[in-house]
Amino acid sequence: MNHQNTSTIWDVIVIGAGPAGLMAAGRAAERGKSVLLLEKNPYIGKKLLITGGGGCNVTNNKPEVQQLVNSYKGSPKALYSVFSQFDVTNTLEFFHNKGMPTKLEAEGRIFPESNKAQSVWNVLNEYITTNKVTLKTNAVVTGITLNEDKTFKIKLVNDAVVGKACIVATGGTSHPETGSTGDGFKWLKQLGHTINPNSFSLVPIALKETWVKDVSGIALEDAVIRVYLDGKRQAHKQGKILFTHFGLSGPAVLNLSSQIGELLQYGNVSLEIDLLPQYDNGMLKTELFNVLTTDINKKIKNTLNNLIASGLVLTVLKLANVDTDKANNSITKEERLRLAQILKAIPANVKHLLGADKAIVSSGGVDINEVDFKTMQSRLIPNLYIIGDLLDIDRPSGGYSLQLCWSMGMVSGGLFKSCKLRYF
Ligand SMILES: Cc1cc2nc3c(=O)[nH]c(=O)nc-3n(C[C@H](O)[C@H](O)[C@H](O)COP(=O)(O)OP(=O)(O)OC[C@H]3O[C@@H](n4cnc5c(N)ncnc54)[C@H](O)[C@@H]3O)c2cc1C
Incomplete structure (x- = not known):
């Protein structure tokens, strides 16, 4: 025809x-x-x-x-x-x-x-x-x-x-x-x-922090994102997340995006990224202690990949203000606690949602x-x-x-x- x-x-x-x-x-x-x-x-x-x-x-x-x-x-x-x-x-x-x-x-x-x-x-x-x-x-x-x-x-x-x-x-x-x-x-x-x-619907998120660029491309199968409006907890999601050169994407983030878009109209929206949701705070402190005392002469930067993706190690140490070249046996208790805190709650601030053109669905x-x-x-x-x-x-x-x-x-x-x- x-x-x-x-x-x-x-x-x-x-x-x-x-x-x-x-x-x-x-x-x-x-x-x-x-x-x-x-x-x-x-x-x-x-x-x-x-x-x-x-x-x-x-x-x-x-x-x-x-x-x-x-x-x-x-x-x-x-x-x-x-x-x-x-x-x-x-x-x-x-x-x-x-x-x-x-x-x-x-x-x-x-x-x-x-x-x-x-x-x-x-x-x-x-x-x-x-x-x-x-x-x-x-x-x-x-x-x-x-x-x-x-x-x-x-x-x-x-x-x-x-x-x-x-x-x-x-x-x-x-x-x-x-x-x-x-x-x-x-x-x-x-x-x-x-x-x-x-x-807003299923849109990736841009963050104010520039460190995300260093970890761009890293995907975590199971993380938790907690969302705050002016410091007050609003929502959370567990699942896959992806670090991008501008911020965050991946199902757990996308599924929060419409809520984040609305919250942005009312104030500052901040996030916490829990890299290890399988541990509660107490368990993580114990686990971190075990990891650090297993090989005491090794450098912390070569040890932490037993807990998190190796691409995240340097960024996490910087965020926790821990010298990346320190040996495990010279990490202080304060440093260990700071590290545990960061692993459970990396702080980040939402800049904006990406435009509708970058949405998964509009x-x-x-x-x-x-x-x-x-x-x-x-x-x-x-x-x-x-x-x-x-x-x-x-x-x-x-x-x-x-x-x-x-x-x-x-x-x-x-x-x-x-x-x-x-x-x-
Ligand atoms: C990055 C990304 C990842 C995604 N991943 C998933 C996923 O894994 N699972 C999931 O369920 N959904 C996913 N989605 C959503 C999914 O892709 C869409 O819901 C789906 O493609 C919609 O299908 P559709 O046929 O309605 O439209 P489209 O896929 O948008 O197709 C519309 C077609 O119409 C054509 N067209 C438009 N205007 C004209 C015109 N004037 N004349 C002739 N032709 C025209 C276009 O060229 C296009 O080919 C994803 C979306 C994106 C952007």
Whole structure:
């Protein structure tokens, strides 16, 4: 079929070849529909390839729908409709059946066994290819209008295409270099949808301290971050953290970022980073004493890596004001106590949150009350479907964003377990 011909009427036109659009296009084509998938980048799934640090956290191990829904802020009821049709188990079956085994990691995070986002990309690429989706890359959509006969005219830079149904999957506004520049919001607003404004969600944090640059790139699997407003404790999170050249990132930090963003409006926000949450203060003092007395002639800087990542040792000693060249047997009791204190609570001050462009997900977007989650169809315009990051759903880090894409993609593509076919 020649997609450049406006006399061709596609059953479905999907705009945006991210995880949500790919799933939707593949599913609609699998059901025998003629599907045109439009992507403005030269290739599909650009953001998908950088997910999970290139490892792609595909989903989270929440087989119960109720449990899964409860993981999203406010447990939006609408999510039952979409997850009860395609849940975490269905997602895993989908990828496993297509030759991509997965593995379970801390906090229920599920990754491809290969540890590569490319494996997920390969499955989706194969899914749209096998089902004969017509893919047009370098296709920049500039607008959507409704024809009199209720078909959709999708305008491209020098072209236009027509479809009986349109699935909009152009993503949000985070990491715009991947193609997610918020284009869909403009069109959907023009079509009458309410776009809730962006707010903070899953954004890395910049710190005032410059020492973070020295430890940039170090990831800790299990740390605790405590958050204070003008010295008063507000929140804490345990989990993976990542030191970056500007401050902190990683799931535990990202999951605190929306709260930190709000607190910043009211005063000074400071943090404590507990490098060794497995020890309480008393246990740590004992452990430190044991470590230092095991090899008394060794230098402290060559010993502390028995407790913490070696890349952190010099910074921690500097912060505790302990001479890095001292031998273990000349460390004073005061120095040992200072060290124990720093290991349990490195102080840091939040400068600001990084911009929405560096967010993992940008919150805000199409108001979910305007979409029927049984089908992902707009409640305002029949046969218009809205999926993925375009929707205003606040979710934590941990595979929950992609799970939304898989479920919404499948449902909008025509997986109707619970309701009759409503389009084409
Ligand atoms: C660094 C990073 C790491 C992440 N890691 C994880 C993770 O491990 N697990 C997880 O669950 N989530 C993760 N996320 C979030 C996840 O990537 C997003 O939720 C997901 O990509 C959203 O998918 P989408 O299909 O809605 O949109 P997108 O992935 O943003 O795709 C939208 C597509 O639409 C195209 N498009 C936009 N405008 C137009 C136009 N005008 N014409 C044609 N095409 C257009 C874009 O080029 C893009 O390809 C991460 C996000 C980031 C930024």
